[in-house]
Amino acid sequence: MLIGCPKEIKPQEFRVGVTPNAAQEAIAHGHDVLIETGAGRGAGFEDADYTAVGAQIAATAADVFERAEMIVKVKEPQSAERKMLRDGQLLFTYLHLAPDPEQTQDLLKSGCTAIAYETVTDAQGGLPLLAPMSEVAGRLAPQVGAWTLQKANGGRGVLMGGVPGVGPAKVAVIGGGVVGTHAARVAAGMGADVTVLDRSLPRMRYLDDVFAGQFRTRYASKANTAELVAEADLVIGAVLIPGAAAPKLVTRAQLSDMKPGAAIVDVAIDQGGCFETSKATTHEDPIYEVDGIMHYCVANMPGAVARTSTIALGNATMPFMLALANKGWRKACEDDPHLLAGLNVHAGKLTNAPVGEALGLDAIAPRDALTL
Ligand SMILES: NC(=O)C1=CN([C@@H]2O[C@H](COP(=O)(O)OP(=O)(O)OC[C@H]3O[C@@H](n4cnc5c(N)ncnc54)[C@H](O)[C@@H]3O)[C@@H](O)[C@H]2O)C=CC1
Ligand SMILES: CC(=O)C(=O)O
Numbered sequence: 001m002l003i004g005c006p007k008e009i010k011p012q013e014f015r016v017g018v019t020p021n022a023a024q025e026a027i028a029h030g031h032d033v034l035i036e037t038g039a040g041r042g043a044g045f046e047d048a049d050y051t052a053v054g055a056q057i058a059a060t061a062a063d064v065f066e067r068a069e070m071i072v073k074v075k076e077p078q079s080a081e082r083k084m085l086r087d088g089q090l091l092f093t094y095l096h097l098a099p100d101p102e103q104t105q106d107l108l109k110s111g112c113t114a115i116a117y118e119t120v121t122d123a124q125g126g127l128p129l130l131a132p133m134s135e136v137a138g139r140l141a142p143q144v145g146a147w148t149l150q151k152a153n154g155g156r157g158v159l160m161g162g163v164p165g166v167g168p169a170k171v172a173v174i175g176g177g178v179v180g181t182h183a184a185r186v187a188a189g190m191g192a193d194v195t196v197l198d199r200s201l202p203r204m205r206y207l208d209d210v211f212a213g214q215f216r217t218r219y220a221s222k223a224n225t226a227e228l229v230a231e232a233d234l235v236i237g238a239v240l241i242p243g244a245a246a247p248k249l250v251t252r253a254q255l256s257d258m259k260p261g262a263a264i265v266d267v268a269i270d271q272g273g274c275f276e277t278s279k280a281t282t283h284e285d286p287i288y289e290v291d292g293i294m295h296y297c298v299a300n301m302p303g304a305v306a307r308t309s310t311i312a313l314g315n316a317t318m319p320f321m322l323a324l325a326n327k328g329w330r331k332a333c334e335d336d337p338h339l340l341a342g343l344n345v346h347a348g349k350l351t352n353a354p355v356g357e358a359l360g361l362d363a364i365a366p367r368d369a370l371t372l
């Protein structure tokens, strides 16, 4: 199979979908790999690193989209990229369709087969292709939250760890999954006073067992969430209902109960965000203020640490990319229900129920798409 990897064009997105290591493995399996010139540079990989393992370099994205049977990317295809997708082409990348009706319509119209990293599952109930970027975004969240809290950025002027004689910042993390756990660990490591809110008792038992003494857990009832949000210097949004639009857990009215200059980092923004006042921002202009509360809502946070993120993502996507290339998408999905769970669009049909529900569109079962 010819595997194509264009350069990412989302603003300030420096990751790349195929690493030289992944290219080398695909070539060893008998496939061809076509990389757009400069695609890896932001992550520290030069064209020569790809040609050294036998990959070809394309001069333009158009060339990659025209020739490749499977496109492997990082971020959802942008409007210009969607115009280049064609009938029968396989797309393997993050999609985040639930909050994005325009992209959904374009993918349906293109006739492509699109497998979304964020809805591929594993046997433990996890999301193996979201997890590495959730680890990165989780660990970045207190770092960007600490920066947002600085006075020059409109924040309250509170230092995460305090100093001797002055107490630390209070941090509330809503959602104790992968993002939430890594955010809580780093915030606690910075010396902050951290509480994680979740609705899953097994998850909170796990967190309590492993992180007792580092941070606390509270059940995410409306009342507990309201209380902790009002007390917090920094609130980190980290909830997920896989595939679905994020539930809105903090209303605009609640901002007036918060301390002026407190900060919100809504990591769940890629699924629409869990604060009513969240709207996606970019690394170029990451923060904005609503009712005295500073919001950081960058939908591709891991792009800021592109080298770490690219290698971590490549480690996770490589076995799935190889299965898709070796067997073709139908057989690969037939053999692996977890990869099948990643199928979001095929032949003009939506194949993910939570996305359909979020957008008010019909969705068919992914297994039924295998015979279309
Ligand atoms: N902005 C960015 O750059 C990035 C965003 N993300 C996003 O971060 C979000 C979280 O991802 P993960 O941690 O991997 O998901 P996860 O599935 O590991 O964790 C989500 C947690 O939310 C909890 N939850 C669900 N509904 C809740 C509610 N109403 N109240 C409290 N807790 C609730 C679940 O029990 C679970 O523990 C996702 O939207 C993901 O796409 C991930 C990576 C990068
Ligand atoms: C998960 C995601 O949206 C990202 O890594 O950009």
Ligand SMILES: [Mg+2]
Residues within 6 Å of the ligand: 076, 096, 270, 299
């Ligand atoms: Mg997005």
